[in-house]
Amino acid sequence: MHKRFVSIWFPYLVTDWMARQQAELKDIPFILYAPERGRMVVKSVSQSAHAKGILPEMVVADCRAIFPDLKVIEYPVGKSEQLLVALASWCIRFTPNTATDLPDGIVLDCSGCTHLWRGDNSYVEHIMGRMEGFGYHVRAAMADTMAAAWALSHFGQRQTIVPPGKQLTALLDLPSAALRLEQATTDRLEKLGLNTIRQFAHLPRPALRKRFGVELLTRIDQVSGYEMEPLKLVQTPKLYQERLPCLEPICTAKGIEIGLERLLNLLCERLSAEGLGLRTATLRCHRMDGDVQEVHIGTSLPTRNPSHLKKLFELKTGQLQPNLGFELFELEAMKVEPIAFDQTMIWNENNTTNTNPVAELIDKIIGKRGEHVVQRYFPAEHNWPERSYQINRSINAVKETEWRTDLPRPIHLLKRPVLIEITVPLPDYPPLLFRFNGKIHPIKKADGPERIEQEWWLEEGEFRDYYCVEDDQGKRYWIFRSGHYDGGQPRWYIHGFFA
Numbered sequence: 124m125h126k127r128f129v130s131i132w133f134p135y136l137v138t139d140w141m142a143r144q145q146a147e148l149k150d151i152p153f154i155l156y157a158p159e160r161g162r163m164v165v166k167s168v169s170q171s172a173h174a175k176g177i178l179p180e181m182v183v184a185d186c187r188a189i190f191p192d193l194k195v196i197e198y199p200v201g202k203s204e205q206l207l208v209a210l211a212s213w214c215i216r217f218t219p220n221t222a223t224d225l226p227d228g229i230v231l232d233c234s235g236c237t238h239l240w241r242g243d244n245s246y247v248e249h250i251m252g253r254m255e256g257f258g259y260h261v262r263a264a265m266a267d268t269m270a271a272a273w274a275l276s277h278f279g280q281r282q283t284i285v286p287p288g289k290q291l292t293a294l295l296d297l298p299s300a301a302l303r304l305e306q307a308t309t310d311r312l313e314k315l316g317l318n319t320i321r322q323f324a325h326l327p328r329p330a331l332r333k334r335f336g337v338e339l340l341t342r343i344d345q346v347s348g349y350e351m352e353p354l355k356l357v358q359t360p361k362l363y364q365e366r367l368p369c370l371e372p373i374c375t376a377k378g379i380e381i382g383l384e385r386l387l388n389l390l391c392e393r394l395s396a397e398g399l400g401l402r403t404a405t406l407r408c409h410r411m412d413g414d415v416q417e418v419h420i421g422t423s424l425p426t427r428n429p430s431h432l433k434k435l436f437e438l439k440t441g442q443l444q445p446n447l448g449f450e451l452f453e454l455e456a457m458k459v460e461p462i463a464f465d466q467t468m469i470w471n472e473n474n475t476t477n478t479n480p481v482a483e484l485i486d487k488i489i490g491k492r493g494e495h496v497v498q499r500y501f502p503a504e505h506n507w508p509e510r511s512y513q514i515n516r517s518i519n520a521v522k523e524t525e526w527r528t529d530l531p532r533p534i535h536l537l538k539r540p541v542l543i544e545i546t547v548p549l550p551d552y553p554p555l556l557f558r559f560n561g562k563i564h565p566i567k568k569a570d571g572p573e574r575i576e577q578e579w580w581l582e583e584g585e586f587r588d589y590y591c592v593e594d595d596q597g598k599r600y601w602i603f604r605s606g607h608y609d610g611g612q613p614r615w616y617i618h619g620f621f622a
Contacts, residue, residue, distance in 0.1 A: 125287060126348075129231040129247060130272035131254070132262045133210075136227045137202050138169040143258045153194035156183050166198040170260060203227065210254075211357045216368065216409045216451035217250060219361075222354040228276070230269055232354060239368045243284050251282060266290045269352050270345035274301035291347050295321035302342040308335055363456035365389040372411050372448020379408070379443065379452075383436055386454035387429040400425025400462040406436060408443055409451035416443050425460040502526045507577050508536060508618060530573060531591055533601045533619025540616035543602065550608040553590045557602065559617055564594040572604075591621070 133139065137155055142148045152172035156163045163183035172193060177186045186193055207223040214221045217240075220232035233246065240246040247263050254261045264275035264283040271290035275283040278301040285293045294301060297320055299312045312335070317323045323331065324343060331339055344350040365386045373379060383406065394401060402425055406418045420435040443449075501522045503513045511527075545554035553569035571590035577583065585606035593599045599621035606613045 126232070126234045126267060127237065127243070127265060127287075128267070128269045128272045129233050129250070129263060129265045130224065130228060130269065130276040131210075131214075131231070131250070132228045132273075132276040133254075133259050134227065134262065135168070135170050135173070135260050136206055137167040137199070138172075139259045140202065140206055141196065142169065148194070151194055152177070152190060152192075153196060154183070154186060155196050155198040157198040157200070163195075167203075208357055213413060214250065215358060217246070219358075219364070219366065220354065220356055221358075222356050224273070228273070230272070230354060233265070236368075240370070247282055247284065266293070268346055268348045269354070270303070270342065273303065274346065277301065291324065291343075294346060295319065295324060299323075302339070302346065304338060304342060308338060311335060361455050363390065363393065363459060365393075365454045367452040367454075369448075369450050369452070372445075372450055373452075374445045374448040376440070379440055379445070379449070380433075380437070382449075382452045383440065383454070384429070384433060386452060387432050387436075390454055390456060391427040391429045391432070394427040394456065394459065398461055399459045400427050401432065401456045402458040402460055403456075404432070405455050405457055406440075407453040407455070408445075408449045409453070410445065411447040411450055414446075418443065425462050427462070505578065506575055507581075508532075508575070509538075510578075510581075512536075531570075531621070534622045535620040536601075537618055540603070540618045543615050543617050545602075545615045551588075553592060554602070554615065557592075557615065557617070559600075564596075564598075564600075566592045567595050568593040575603075589618070 138148075138153065141153075141155065148169070150171070151169075152175055153169050154165050154172055154177060155167040157166045158164075165177065165179050165181045165183060165186060168177050168179060172186075172190070175190050177189060177193070183195055187195075203226050204223070207225065207227075207229055211221040211223050211229045214229065214231055218231050218233045218236045220234075222230045222232075224230050231250075237243050237246040240249055243265055247265055251261050251263050262276050262279075262281050264272045264279055264285070266272040266275065266283075266285040267287055267290050271285060271294060274294050274297055275285065278297045279293075283293070298318060299309050299320060301320065304312075312318070312323065323339075328340055341350060345352055367382050367386055369382070373382060386406075390401070390404075401422065403419065403421045408416045408418075410416065418436060418439045420432070420439065422432075422435070426432065499515050499520075500512045501515050501520070502524050503511055504524055505511050541559070544558040546556050547554045551572070553571060554566060556563055556565045558564070569590050569592045572588035573590075574586055574588050576586040587603040587605055588607075589601060589603040591599060592602055600617055601619035601621065602615060602617045604613050604615050
């Protein structure tokens, strides 16, 4: 899957939040300060204060000199981290992989998600529109790497979408600070007149390393995608979870039912592929206003029957209150267990119970996967291994003879024997080793030979001397020598594998 990242920057994060809490702050310049080394230092500024030339890390006294009517408020410690975690958690409705980017941003790994919003542009526009509706000033960018998305969200346009593979080209006209370099490295670049990334991005790497150290090359590689950056996700991805974003808010019971049915089908299909069944599950419905409602169910036995699970959920979905509507549904299997089936009824010809459910099951399997995936084998009265069984697709058929159990037979018999190379000490002795599929198998144990001849009335040919052998890994094989040593070099074959 092609990786895509969205970097969202909130240039006035805490002041925007403060303005939401106190309506009178929306139209006046104000700053948030905190004591630092005996001075009152600005930690966050409002947009109107920033427009008057007031910047973070300035001293409050200098700010008052610029604008005497400036309102000064104490900075709420830890509020920035708290807001970012809340915003990143809220963005899980757009992608399951969200992370904070301290001190004033979040990062979304949106790989494989944007098509649900009709493309990259619509995806980013929708997120920005919702954030601005909450009262935040937002800048965002999407690119193949987190580093490129960060650079463009902080130093590019209000909204930037970088085509796949063009992330370094999109950054060439940005200042060197867009690479998140140490201030000392940025100052050194500017002293040499290297003010934009274009001026040094394609210079020889040994020269850059010698003059500016490894950090500059690392940042360029992160932008280009040659070096990945780990994301510290706000929520660990759930092992068995399916998500269904909605282009339009879902307000009706029928809409919730359709969404639940789709999620159950996806989850049960995945559980079926892994041989598991569901014991407890949770349906989470994310509402437009940020509220999350949950419905829980449990089963007495592990199951992956969508119809049965849907009926259990429908007993509780009436408790949901859509109000403005749900925009995301999440279905998580909280507890799963292996399912052990008793399939003896398929093979017990004397069973008088109703076989219709089994027949319907087989029909569904064949309809989904094709006829070749379901086979039923009956014994045939022939000694030659290739003719010792027959295929019968009828579930009601009864075998006419019993399987031979007096001599060992492999659980997996090849349709055609495969030629192998062997080393044998003496004629009519079992081999010491054999080569199969390019690998040498030393033989530790051997049993045989068992001579099997063809039915002369069906076909003429050489007899076979079969051996059950075990290699040094404990794996057992059914091999044979075709013919005898008199008059030439007989050939050896592998014909089956034991459990």
